[in-house]
């Protein structure tokens with residue numbers, strides 16, 4: 001069952017491209033990672049899904065309802081963390097949390113208290129006294145206190161220290177085990193690899209790959225390290241060449257026998273052939289590699 005679905009969803013800000021023809025499906029129970037470079041359209045997609053801005057073309061659904069038609073009822077069952085946190089000045093943390101709880105029509109006090117303790121957030125402080133990370137924690141409490149069935153999180157871990165990031169993902173895992181669906185945007189590839197079951201990669205407003213994280217990581221390319229030489233004759237399938245004091249390394253996606261033949265006359269000190277990291281694979285997509293859906 002789809003919790004989020006978009007078909008040809010497009011947004012132009014005047015002449016400037018936001019997103020272009022985005023087809024996306026997020027199923028119930030997914031922890032879906034949405035990854036892409038700066039300006040690729042992640043926040044635009046999220047704002048469209050939440051009905052905060054309107055699309056130029058195409059359609060989208062959340063909980064099987066048109067994102068242009070639904071209003072406050074659906075939002076009550078969504079926890080949203082915006083990429084930038086802004087609060088009314090002069091309010092205390094506890095006032096912000098209780099103000100946001102009024103949107104949900106649910107009793108959230110106990111859960112909010114637990115979350116503040118868990119993230120070491122002093123609820124008596126004024127919001128303008130808080131550091132960036134602590135402001136992010138306020139957004140986390142606001143988005144999680146009503147235990148919604150869908151979380152839409154725009155770069156939720158930016159500004160959090162590593163311990164708090166870990167705690168945050170523990171919370172995501174718990175809520176996901178309880179049945180919630182999570183859609184989160186991130187720049188951090190390792191987060192996607194560790195915590196998401198599916199991911200979409202967006203570049204210049206277009207979805208260029210969307211699959212399980214396992215499938216996205218699965219590639220024929222290998223990282224070949226040749227020690228003791230400075231150069232190699234180019235053969236088909238060699239890409240992303242790096243040289244250092246010890247030798248040369250590159251990604252290879254051609255026929256392995258062809259590679260071995262081309263190495264026979266070289267005076268190598270050593271050779272290793274390893275799987276490329278997920279970072280390398282994603283960077284390949286970011287930089288204009290093959291598209292696959």
Ligand SMILES: Nc1ncnc2c1ncn2[C@@H]1O[C@H](COP(=O)(O)OP(=O)(O)OP(=O)(O)O)[C@@H](O)[C@H]1O
Nearest residue numbers: 013016017018036037038039040041042043044045
């Ligand atoms: N209000 C706006 N007016 C005009 N252009 C906009 C507006 N908001 C976004 N854009 C443009 O839309 C494109 C996508 O921006 P968006 O903020 O969605 O990207 P993003 O992937 O979230 O980026 P980042 O990782 O830097 O937050 C960019 O080219 C941006 O300049």
